Structures are given as C-alpha cells and as structure tokens.
Amino acid sequence: MKPxxxxxxxxxxxxxxxxxxxxxxxxxxxxxxxxxxxLVIGLEAARPEGLVDGFPEHPGQAGFVEVAGAKTWExxxxxxxxxxxxxxxxxxxxxxxxxxxxxxxxxxxxxKEALHMAGEKVExxxxxxxxxxxxxxxxxxxxxxxMRVMLLTRHMPLREAIASISTDSxxxxxxxxxxxxxxxxxxxxxxxxAGLNPHAGEGGLFGNEESRILQPAIEAxxxxxxxxxxxxxxxxxxxxxxxxxxxxxxxxxHDQAFIxxxxxxxxxxxxxxxxxxxLRVSPVHGTAFDIAGQGIADETNLVxxxxxAATWVGDQQSAIGDTVT
Amino acid sequence: MKPxxxxxxxxxxxxxxxxxxxxxxxxxxxxxxxxxxxLVIGLEAARPEGLVDGFPEHPGQAGFVEVAGAKTWExxxxxxxxxxxxxxxxxxxxxxxxxxxxxxxxxxxxxKEALHMAGEKVExxxxxxxxxxxxxxxxxxxxxxxMRVMLLTRHMPLREAIASISTDSxxxxxxxxxxxxxxxxxxxxxxxxAGLNPHAGEGGLFGNEESRILQPAIEAxxxxxxxxxxxxxxxxxxxxxxxxxxxxxxxxxHDQAFIxxxxxxxxxxxxxxxxxxxLRVSPVHGTAFDIAGQGIADETNLVxxxxxAATWVGDQQSAIGDTVT
Numbered sequence: 001m002k003p004x005x006x007x008x009x010x011x012x013x014x015x016x017x018x019x020x021x022x023x024x025x026x027x028x029x030x031x032x033x034x035x036x037x038x039l040v041i042g043l044e045a046a047r048p049e050g051l052v053d054g055f056p057e058h059p060g061q062a063g064f065v066e067v068a069g070a071k072t073w074e075x076x077x078x079x080x081x082x083x084x085x086x087x088x089x090x091x092x093x094x095x096x097x098x099x100x101x102x103x104x105x106x107x108x109x110x111x112k113e114a115l116h117m118a119g120e121k122v123e124x125x126x127x128x129x130x131x132x133x134x135x136x137x138x139x140x141x142x143x144x145x146x147m148r149v150m151l152l153t154r155h156m157p158l159r160e161a162i163a164s165i166s167t168d169s170x171x172x173x174x175x176x177x178x179x180x181x182x183x184x185x186x187x188x189x190x191x192x193x194a195g196l197n198p199h200a201g202e203g204g205l206f207g208n209e210e211s212r213i214l215q216p217a218i219e220a221x222x223x224x225x226x227x228x229x230x231x232x233x234x235x236x237x238x239x240x241x242x243x244x245x246x247x248x249x250x251x252x253x254h255d256q257a258f259i260x261x262x263x264x265x266x267x268x269x270x271x272x273x274x275x276x277x278x279l280r281v282s283p284v285h286g287t288a289f290d291i292a293g294q295g296i297a298d299e300t301n302l303v304x305x306x307x308x309a310a311t312w313v314g315d316q317q318s319a320i321g322d323t324v325t
Numbered sequence: 326m327k328p329x330x331x332x333x334x335x336x337x338x339x340x341x342x343x344x345x346x347x348x349x350x351x352x353x354x355x356x357x358x359x360x361x362x363x364l365v366i367g368l369e370a371a372r373p374e375g376l377v378d379g380f381p382e383h384p385g386q387a388g389f390v391e392v393a394g395a396k397t398w399e400x401x402x403x404x405x406x407x408x409x410x411x412x413x414x415x416x417x418x419x420x421x422x423x424x425x426x427x428x429x430x431x432x433x434x435x436x437k438e439a440l441h442m443a444g445e446k447v448e449x450x451x452x453x454x455x456x457x458x459x460x461x462x463x464x465x466x467x468x469x470x471x472m473r474v475m476l477l478t479r480h481m482p483l484r485e486a487i488a489s490i491s492t493d494s495x496x497x498x499x500x501x502x503x504x505x506x507x508x509x510x511x512x513x514x515x516x517x518x519a520g521l522n523p524h525a526g527e528g529g530l531f532g533n534e535e536s537r538i539l540q541p542a543i544e545a546x547x548x549x550x551x552x553x554x555x556x557x558x559x560x561x562x563x564x565x566x567x568x569x570x571x572x573x574x575x576x577x578x579h580d581q582a583f584i585x586x587x588x589x590x591x592x593x594x595x596x597x598x599x600x601x602x603x604l605r606v607s608p609v610h611g612t613a614f615d616i617a618g619q620g621i622a623d624e625t626n627l628v629x630x631x632x633x634a635a636t637w638v639g640d641q642q643s644a645i646g647d648t649v650t
Contacts, residue, residue, distance in 0.1 A: 035346065134573050143553040155524075155530075156523070156533030157526070157533075157534075158523075160532075162483060196483055198479070198480050201482070202480075205480075207481075207482030207485075208479055234583075234584060235579070235583035235587050236587065238584055238587075238588060239587045240589055253523075255523060255559040255560050255581065256584065257582050258523075258559075259559060259563055260588055261560070263564055263567060263585055263589065300349075
C-alpha cells in the first residue's frame with residue numbers, strides 16, 4: 001500500500017478560516033499529487049472533491065480521513081465546533097505521524113480563540129503537538145529561501161529577551177538546532193550564531209554579551225563536535241544565510257529573526273518544529289477570517305509547506321540511504 | 326558655464342584605498358558623464374585620465390580639481406599624507422556644495438585612522454561635514470531600493486540603545502527626517518515609525534515602550550502637520566518600505582535598520598546626511614585596504630551613489646519648479 005513517494009498528512013485547520021480553501025486549491029495541483037501521497041484530514045462537510053477514502057494508492061490520487069464534528073458553521077468566526085474539528089484533525093494527523101503511517105504532518109491554520117472555546121487553553125498547534133508528543137524540548141524553526149532560523153526567545157518585550165539570554169539556553173538551542181538540521185538531511189550542519197549588539201559588539205566596544213555569554217556557549221558546542229561560527233554581526237549573518245553561507249542561524253530575539261524572514265519569504269515562508277519525533281511543517285499565515293469563504297485565499301504558502309515537507313522527507317531518506325550503502 | 330544637468334562634486338577619498346580606482350571606473354561610464362557634470366577632486370597623482378581642468382562644459386566631459394599633497398604613497402595602508410589628501414578634497418568639495426557651485430557632494434571612502442594621523446580625531450566624513458557646515462542637528466539616512474531609513478541610535482550596546490529612546494529624541498528625528506524627505510523631492514512624506522517590541526508590543530502584551538514613549542512623539546509630530554504612521558510591527562515595516570508603502574522608516578536601533586538594509590541593498594546601498602545645507606551622498610563601503618591597488622574593486626556602489634544624487638537633485642529641482650509654476 002505504501003509506494004516510494006512520501007505520505008504526508010495534511011490537516012484542514014479551522015473550518016471557518018481559509019484552511020479548507022487553500023487545501024482544496026493545493027490539491028488541484030497535479031504536480032503535488034504526483035510527488036507525494038497526500039492524506040487530507042478534516043470534516044466531511046469541508047471535504048475537497050475527488051479524494052479517495054483513506055490512503056491514496058496511486059500517484060495522482062489524494063486521500064481523505066474524516067473526523068466527526070459539525071456539519072455547518074459560520075465562516076470567518078471563532079466557534080467551539082470549529083475549534084473541536086481543528087483539534088480532532090490535528091490529533092489524527094499527529095497520531096499518524098507519530099506511528100510512522102505518514103512521513104510528515106503539514107497543518108493548515110487554526111484559530112487560538114476557537115481552540116480555547118473547545119477547551120484547550122494553548123498558544124497554538126505547536127504547543128499541543130509537543131505535549132501530545134510527550135516533549136518539553138522543542139522550538140520553532142522558520143525557513144525562508146535558503147535561510148533557516150531558530151529563535152532563542154519569542155513573544156516577550158525586547159528588554160526581557162535580552163535579559164533572558166544565557167549560556168545554558170544557547171547551548172540547549174544549538175544542540176536542538178544541530179539535531180534538527182541533521183534530521184532534514186544536512187549531515188554536518190554549519191550553524192551561525194547571531195550576535196546581540198551592533199557589529200556583534202565590535203570587540204567589546206558596543207556591549208559585552210558576545211564575549212560574556214555567547215562565546216562560552218559556542219566553545220562548549222564546538223567541544224561537542226558541532227560546527228558553529230560567530231558570534232556574527234547581526235546585519236551580516238542573515239545576508240550570509242540568504243546566500244547559502246550557513247545551514248542555519250540561531251537568532252536571539254523575535255525581530256532579529258522575523259525582519260529578515262519576512263523580507264525573504266515572499267509568501268513562501270514555512271516553519272517546522274524542532275524536537276518532535278516526526279517532521280511537522282506549517283505555512284506561516286493564519287486563518288484569515290477576514291477573507292474566509294470568499295474564494296480569494298492564496299494557496300502558495302501551503303503549497304510551499306508541502307513541497308518543503310516532501311523535500312525534507314526525501315533528504316532524510318536519502319541521507320539514511322547514503323549511510324547504509 | 327552651467328548647463329541644465331546637475332553638477333556633482335566627487336571626492337576621491339583616501340588615495341591608499343579603493344577610492345581612486347572606483348572613481349576612475351565610474352568615470353569610464355559614458356551614461357553617467359552624459360547625465361551629470363562630474364567634478365572630481367583629488368591628488369594630481371591619482372587623477373583619472375581624460376578629465377578637463379575645472380568644471381566640464383559639455384555633456385560627456387568630466388572635470389578635475391587638484392588638491393595639493395603627496396605624489397607617492399603606499400597602497401592599502403593608513404598614512405598621514407593620505408589622510409591629509411582626503412581631508413583637503415573633502416574640504417574643497419564641501420565648500421563647493423555649500424556655495425552652490427555644485428548641486429551635490431558624493432564622497433569616496435576615507436580611512437579613519439589616516440584622518441586621525443592627519444590631526445582630525447573624528448568618526449568619519451559625516452562628523453566633519455556637519456562641523457564645517459556649522460550644524461549639530463544632523464543624522465544619517467540609509468537608502469536601499471525603495472527603503473529609506475533614519476536611525477534613532479547607532480553604535481552602542483543594544484541595551485543602551487533601548488534605554489536611550491525618548492519621546493523628545495523621536496520628535497527631533499521625525500522633524501529632521503520629514504524635512505530631509507521633502508528636500509529630496511517628496512512633497513508630503515509618509516514616515517512609518519518602527520516599534521521596539523515584537524508586533525510593536527501587541528497592545529501592551531510584550532512591552533509598553535510603544536504606548537509610553539513612541540505614541541506621544543507620533544501624536545505631537547502629527548499635530549505639527551506630519552504624516553506619521555505606526556508604531557508598526559518591526560517585522561512588517563521594512564517589508565512595507567521595500568514595497569513602497571511608505572517614504573521612510575524611523576528605526577530605533579542599529580540592527581533593526583541594517584539587517585533589512587543589507588539584505589536589500591545588493592551592493593547599491595547609499596547614505597545621505599540629513600540636516601546639511603546641501604545634498605551629500607555616499608556609498609556604504611569603506612577603503613577596502615585589503616584589495617586596494619589590485620584593480621579588482623567594484624564601482625557599482627559609487628555609481629549608485631552618483632545616480633541617486635543626480636535623481637534627488639533633479640527631484641528637488643522639479644519640486645521647486647512645481648511650487649513656482
């Protein structure tokens with residue numbers, strides 16, 4: 001039943017958002033259906049046309065797995081029934097990925113408020129997936145073009161983000177990032193560490209976090225056999241990444257990462273979760289309630305997530321293959 | 326003697342750096358010599374071939390103004406004689422621009438160490454030009470593609486940069502930026518104010534500098550008749566700028582500005598000095614002592630500076646013309 005091409009589970013997200021629409025539009029692309037065995041998971045009432053039941057057996061087919069739930073709902077609005085449907089689909093997809101029935105999980109967007117209504121007081125899918133996977137050791141990696149960025153800190157005031165930087169935390173993130181880059185097929189990943197201050201402090205002239213906090217973490221990671229460069233001038237390291245001069249950048253705060261990521265993503269930025277027992281890839285857009293149900297949503301970002309997932313699964317498999325032969 | 330096209334003074338910078346080489350290469354471009362009346366200022370020993378003495382009278386010609394100084398020097402090294410030559414050329418160019426003999430000053434790079442040897446303990450040309458122009462009210466504006474960015478703070482630790490942000494300082498910079506954008510031909514400039522925290526604080530969830538410090542400055546500037554938007558999410562405002570959705574961004578710290586600027590400059594980034602009595606444009610590269618004298622320096626950045634200067638002078642002149650007619 002399982003041919004060479006990867007199987008990828010694709011959850012439809014919150015049915016009141018643009019998830020079902022972009023999933024349907026992505027499925028219309030023959031090249032995607034030829035390249036991977038897509039298994040769409042969602043409500044029957046949102047089921048795209050032309051899908052077979054369960055796993056697709058032939059290239060060009062895509063399959064569908066139904067989750068029980070609402071038959072009607074209002075578009076563009078947070079609702080308990082939609083939160084429940086999104087949760088069910090995510091659970092089914094996560095189980096399949098964890099069991100290895102699929103090689104990757106790709107998720108359309110959910111609505112945080114609807115998840116809360118459905119009884120899950122979480123930030124989003126990442127937190128749920130990590131909990132279900134039984135790990136507290138996880139972190140988001142954002143990808144745009146050739147740039148792969150892991151963040152040390154995220155949604156907190158910049159002052160607090162700076163204050164929270166520690167040698168331990170950097171070491172922890174470098175280890176996880178190193179493993180994650182290996183898991184997507186980069187055998188000897190080169191991670192570039194971003195500095196905090198202008199010109200990475202320019203030898204202590206503009207701040208000493210680089211020598212005091214970052215440098216010891218870098219040296220310890222090198223002693224563990226990792227290829228880490230830096231701390232680099234923040235205004236150069238992302239440019240370097242965009243030109244393929246490193247395999248990943250560990251960034252220190254939200255905007256250090258997202259300013260370059262948004263400039264370079266051009267609608268095709270994706271995230272993956274480092275630390276899960278399987279590959280999970282997501283587009284970066286949300287449910288877009290303001291345009292949900294109008295037929296004008298753009299599937300480009302979801303297509304990019306599916307293509308990345310297939311590539312990474314492929315790289316992973318060939319990396320394993322290379323090791324064996 | 327002065328035809329319609331703008332006259333632009335072009336200083337050769339430190340003769341031991343790549344300045345003379347990129348000036349010579351830029352002058353070889355007929356399109357530039359047709360578009361503007363270039364007046365090169367430097368040592369006779371570094372004089373590019375084919376220049377007339379003094380102001381060029383015909384399109385396609387370029388002129389030369391000699392400054393007294395060294396006849397020989399060592400390439401790729403900081404020397405007093407070279408610092409003196411760079412200073413002399415800069416003084417002559419600044420005088421011409423201040424008197425209105427030329428419509429803009431474009432400067433090849435100098436070496437800070439050589440300036441120090443020559444008796445001027447300054448950070449660089451910007452500080453000298455402001456002093457000679459008799460102003461303490463000046464600031465750098467960096468330009469890449471459609472993005473124009475003024476910086477509130479520059480070379481200091483990120484912690485200190487954050488601590489130094491004040492409503493007064495923002496108001497001061499907004500005023501200067503507003504005037505500067507008008508001076509390069511944007512009649513009603515829209516300045517976008519960057520926030521400090523992730524998502525500009527997201528309504529106070531991740532920091533309150535936006536409401537406490539930035540918002541009052543924005544409101545005061547609006548009351549003075551300026552078009553200011555924001556505070557914007559830092560990860561969106563530079564993307565917006567790159568798509569022409571604002572005329573300028575006021576950035577709060579070095580890397581908030583230079584991460585996007587370096588990504589988008591593609592070797593053609595330039596700076597101008599806001600607050601001078603004349604237009605001064607500069608490429609962003611330095612003397613590049615490591616490759617000086619090898620004939621491999623790239624003139625693209627200097628050409629971009631000359632083209633920007635000619636455009637801005639033209640926009641300025643048409644803006645003035647529009648007002649009169």
